[in-house]
Amino acid sequence: MKKTFLGQAWLILLLAVCFGGLLAGVQVAWGPKIEANKEDDARSQIPDIVPGARAELTPPAADVEARDPQGGRQAYRVYRAMGPGEPDAVQLGWVVKAKGAGYADTIEVLIGLDLRAERITGLAVLAQNETPGLGSKIAKPKWRGQFAGKSTQRPLEAVKKGQVAADHHIQAVSGATISSESVCKIVNRALADLAGRLRSGRIEDSAKASE
Amino acid sequence: MATDGPTPLERFIRGIIPENPVYRQLLGMCPTLAVTANMKAAMTMSGAVLFVLFCANVITCLIRKLLKPHLRILVFTLTIATFVTIADRFLAAYVYAMSKELGPYVPLIIVNCIIICRCEVCASKQGLGAAAADAVGQSIGFALALASIATVREILGSGSWFGYSLFWMEDTPAESARWAIMGQPPGAFITLGILLGLAMWIGRAWSKRRKRAPA
Numbered sequence: 001m002k003k004t005f006l007g008q009a010w011l012i013l014l015l016a017v018c019f020g021g022l023l024a025g026v027q028v029a030w031g032p033k034i035e036a037n038k039e040d041d042a043r044s045q046i047p048d049i050v051p052g053a054r055a056e057l058t059p060p061a062a063d064v065e066a067r068d069p070q071g072g073r074q075a076y077r078v079y080r081a082m083g084p085g086e087p088d089a090v091q092l093g094w095v096v097k098a099k100g101a102g103y104a105d106t107i108e109v110l111i112g113l114d115l116r117a118e119r120i121t122g123l124a125v126l127a128q129n130e131t132p133g134l135g136s137k138i139a140k141p142k143w144r145g146q147f148a149g150k151s152t153q154r155p156l157e158a159v160k161k162g163q164v165a166a167d168h169h170i171q172a173v174s175g176a177t178i179s180s181e182s183v184c185k186i187v188n189r190a191l192a193d194l195a196g197r198l199r200s201g202r203i204e205d206s207a208k209a210s211e
Numbered sequence: 212m213a214t215d216g217p218t219p220l221e222r223f224i225r226g227i228i229p230e231n232p233v234y235r236q237l238l239g240m241c242p243t244l245a246v247t248a249n250m251k252a253a254m255t256m257s258g259a260v261l262f263v264l265f266c267a268n269v270i271t272c273l274i275r276k277l278l279k280p281h282l283r284i285l286v287f288t289l290t291i292a293t294f295v296t297i298a299d300r301f302l303a304a305y306v307y308a309m310s311k312e313l314g315p316y317v318p319l320i321i322v323n324c325i326i327i328c329r330c331e332v333c334a335s336k337q338g339l340g341a342a343a344a345d346a347v348g349q350s351i352g353f354a355l356a357l358a359s360i361a362t363v364r365e366i367l368g369s370g371s372w373f374g375y376s377l378f379w380m381e382d383t384p385a386e387s388a389r390w391a392i393m394g395q396p397p398g399a400f401i402t403l404g405i406l407l408g409l410a411m412w413i414g415r416a417w418s419k420r421r422k423r424a425p426a
Contacts, residue, residue, distance in 0.1 A: 008279060008282065009282070011274065011277050011278070011279070011282075011286065012282060012285060012286060012289065015274075015286065015289055015290065016289060019289065019290070019293040022293060022297070023293060023296055023297070026296070026297050026300050027300070030300050030301065030303070030304035033304040033305075034300065034303045034304050034307075037303065037304065037307035038307075040307075041307065041311070129315060132315075
């Protein structure tokens with residue numbers, strides 16, 4: 001018994017099962033609350049990335065799914081960014097929550113777009129676990145501010161410092177090319193998947209269709 | 212076995228000053244440097260460490276007779292990781308802003324060597340009372356150390372303490388009252404270095420006086 005696998009490892013296996021159950025309970029109890037906190041946090045960023053928009057006027061988001069030809073699925077959350085108007089609130093643009101792989105972990109961003117989805121009005125990073133001091137700079141206003149005003153016609157490209165020559169170039173954080181490219185890829189993919197649907201303004205229909 | 216080693220009361224007192232985890236054992240330097248820019252973050256971190264260390268010490272102590280020597284670190288880490296995850300989820304559910312500010316440093320408590328060290332040195336060798344007292348004592352020591360650094364850094368770096376701006380700085384514009392570097396990593400190293408030097412100096416002065424007294 002002492003020499004067998006179970007004889008050596010039974011305590012660890014038992015503890016792993018008990019702790020796993022405990023954590024599952026924690027997730028069930030607090031998971032919804034954490035999700036609600038994240039949602040509030042995302043909404044509070046809307047005024048930053050769509051100028052003039054107000055979080056409290058913006059209606060609940062629609063969950064949208066896009067499928068690529070290979071059969072992969074990509075989930076997005078789309079907000080109609082509303083600002084004050086006469087007499088009712090008017091839509092000023094769109095905010096798309098998208099995520100994708102970064103260098104270390106998943107990066108989650110909010111992309112602000114104008115009403116016709118022709119220009120990016122701003123970008124916010126909701127979640128990232130990139131290398132502190134290097135890749136983590138993607139969350140700084142100085143870097144993500146580059147996205148504001150970019151056209152959605154051409155895919156964005158992260159280039160090294162000094163090579164920024166065209167409108168679709170984004171200067172990569174030095175020492176964090178992969179993190180920078182990842183953000184560009186997430187934005188490009190979201191735009192490729194959704195820009196057409198946003199332009200037609202029929203995002204809720206497709207949300208329903210995908211359910 | 213349980214009669215060996217320091218008593219629970221000794222364990223408790225030692226953790227606070229004589230064996231202070233930060234100033235005497237120089238353990239857990241990562242959170243000490245990373246989350247002491249202000250008092251709120253430092254105290255949240257201390258609270259999380261108290262919870263994790265207490266639970267990990269108690270569990271380790273209860274199963275100490277079942278531990279296989281070559282697998283003990285694995286069991287410690289498994290136990291610690293579980294309670295860290297609970298602490299992390301709790302912060303995300305109830306104090307989301309703080310959870311965002313602390314970021315990866317809450318999950319990093321898993322590799323905080325104070326906790327593994329206490330499981331190894333105390334909880335896996337002594338009784339439940341000593342293990343629990345040890346956890347509380349070490350956590351108080353850790354909290355005091357973090358508080359001392361965070362107090363210096365927050366007052367000098369942001370002109371406030373626990374988020375309240377200090378009265379003698381109220382008339383000065385917030386920007387000019389700040390000593391920006393104190394809020395940043397270099398400020399953490401400088402403050403820790405100076406306070407550590409001070410703690411060593413006081414410690415030596417005390418032990419010298421104690422030696423002289425009986426003579």
